[in-house]
Amino acid sequence: MRWLYFIPVVIFLGVAGIAGYFLLSGENPQALPSTLIDQTVPPTDLTLLGDTSRLTATSFAAGKITLVNFFASWCLPCRAEHAQLMKLSKQQDVSLTGIAWKDKTEDARSFLQELGNPFGRVALDTSGRTGIDWGVYGVPETFIIDGMGKIRYRHVGPIMPQDIDRIQAVLDKLQP
Amino acid sequence: MTRLPLIGIFLFMTLPALAMQPEERLNDSGLEARARTISREIRCLVCQNQSIDNSDADLAHDLRRIIRERLTAGDSDAAVKDFLVARYGDFVLLRPPFRLSTIFLWLIPFAILVGGGISFWIMSRRTINPPVSLTREEQLRLEILTKDNS
Numbered sequence: 001m002r003w004l005y006f007i008p009v010v011i012f013l014g015v016a017g018i019a020g021y022f023l024l025s026g027e028n029p030q031a032l033p034s035t036l037i038d039q040t041v042p043p044t045d046l047t048l049l050g051d052t053s054r055l056t057a058t059s060f061a062a063g064k065i066t067l068v069n070f071f072a073s074w075c076l077p078c079r080a081e082h083a084q085l086m087k088l089s090k091q092q093d094v095s096l097t098g099i100a101w102k103d104k105t106e107d108a109r110s111f112l113q114e115l116g117n118p119f120g121r122v123a124l125d126t127s128g129r130t131g132i133d134w135g136v137y138g139v140p141e142t143f144i145i146d147g148m149g150k151i152r153y154r155h156v157g158p159i160m161p162q163d164i165d166r167i168q169a170v171l172d173k174l175q176p
Numbered sequence: 177m178t179r180l181p182l183i184g185i186f187l188f189m190t191l192p193a194l195a196m197q198p199e200e201r202l203n204d205s206g207l208e209a210r211a212r213t214i215s216r217e218i219r220c221l222v223c224q225n226q227s228i229d230n231s232d233a234d235l236a237h238d239l240r241r242i243i244r245e246r247l248t249a250g251d252s253d254a255a256v257k258d259f260l261v262a263r264y265g266d267f268v269l270l271r272p273p274f275r276l277s278t279i280f281l282w283l284i285p286f287a288i289l290v291g292g293g294i295s296f297w298i299m300s301r302r303t304i305n306p307p308v309s310l311t312r313e314e315q316l317r318l319e320i321l322t323k324d325n326s
Contacts, residue, residue, distance in 0.1 A: 030224060035265045102234070128238055135263045137221035137235055 034135055034143075034154040041149050042133040046099065046123035049109060055097070055123040061149030065094045065174050067167075068143040069119070070131055072103040073111035075139045081158035082115045088164075089118035094171055097121050101139050102128040142167075146174050195232040200240055207247045214243050214256055219270050227270055 022029070036042065041057040048055055060066050069085060071078040089096050098119035100108035105124055112122065125131050134143070135154075144153035144167070153170045155163065202208040212229060218239060220231035228236040239260065246256045260268050272278045310318065 032221070032265060032267055035262060128235075132235075132238060132242070132263060135265075137264065 028157060031156040032135075032137070034151065036135055036143075036151045037154065039151055041145060041151060042130075044130050044133070046125055046130055049100075049105065049122040049124060051121065055099075055121065057149065059097075060145045061147070063147040065147060065171060066097055066145045067094055067171075068097045068099060068145060070099045070101045070125075070134070070136050070139050070141045071111075072101050072139045073107040074103065077158040078111075078140045079115065081140055081160065082118070084159040084161060084164055085118040086116055088159075088167070091171070093175065095120045097123065099123045099125050099130070101125050101131045101136065144170050144174070147176070195230055195236065196240065197237070200237070200244065202244050202248065204248075207244070210253060211240070211244050211247055214247075214253055215240055217257070217270050218243070218260060219268050221264055221268065 041060050044055060044057045044059075046055045060068075067088060085096065088094065096119045098112075098117075098121075100122060103111075103124070103126070105126070108122065108124065112119070134141075138156075140158055142155040142159060143151050146152050152174060153167075155167065159167060202211060215229035216227050218228045220226045220228045220233055220236040220239075222233040222235050223231050226236075228239050242259075243256055246259060251259070257269065266273055266275070266278075272281060274282055
């Protein structure tokens with residue numbers, strides 16, 4: 001019966017191990033999985049900045065990989081990730097679309113003028129409704145959409161230098 | 177008596193703050209009551225530990241408005257919840273549904289209760305050794321000691 005005394009120790013080590021694993025894994029515990037992975041882009045119809053055409057769900061099914069970034073001029077983490085977006089925009093085979101979420105047109109424009117514009121097109125989601133349809137619950141959030149218009153990856157929060165590798169791996173995998 | 181106003185101030189400071197704005201309220205009291213009930217069951221994705229009924233976050237405000245819009249359009253309570261689950265997943269529900277992925281969440285309390293009950297039963301069945309009677313010398317010492325005390 002001596003071994004019974006070790007049960008609390010074993011339980012403690014088990015709990016500590018599980019807690020330690022999640023603590024050190026670097027996963028953001030607040031990041032939610034997207035319900036839209038491998039689904040087509042939800043119905044979208046937004047005005048584009050400095051363009052008379054509109055951004056719709058079919059805009060994404062043009063054969064090219066698109067990185068969609070929800071941002072806002074009032075969002076501080078968006079400034080932190082901007083350099084990484086500029087870097088990603090240098091790639092030939094990926095087009096970047098920015099969606100200004102709950103932002104004023106003028107503010108979004110001056111934000112991009114100040115920091116540089118990594119986006120091929122910028123859409124305006126002033127009410128934030130389109131963002132809600134995409135399951136966005138805060139900015140920045142980034143989606144990777146394949147050439148068929150299906151959402152393949154979602155990144156919650158700013159894309160920091162250490163996230164680039166993971167995003168690049170997703171882009172490379174989708175490359176035909 | 178001079179403390180009374182101070183006590184009054186402190187009492188008022190503890191009143192709950194209502195996150196809901198008056199302009200969000202629907203005129204139809206039946207729909208409004210349903211909207212409040214649903215709101216209490218929907219998690220605020222920004223705070224993640226509050227219902228949208230309690231949260232002052234901008235997104236919570238939007239979701240409360242969407243719930244009212246959908247109810248006004250004639251959606252059932254379940255349809256409104258499905259609308260939100262389609263966008264934010266089961267996590268948006270403060271009361272998680274019973275699924276294969278949530279089976280541990282639901283069953284662990286019962287498992288602990290049963291496990292505790294079984295160990296309690298085993299413990300209570302364990303017989304304690306009957307006390308050994310005192311030796312002659314001990315009996316004598318005890319008598320001497322109790323005599324001294326009296």
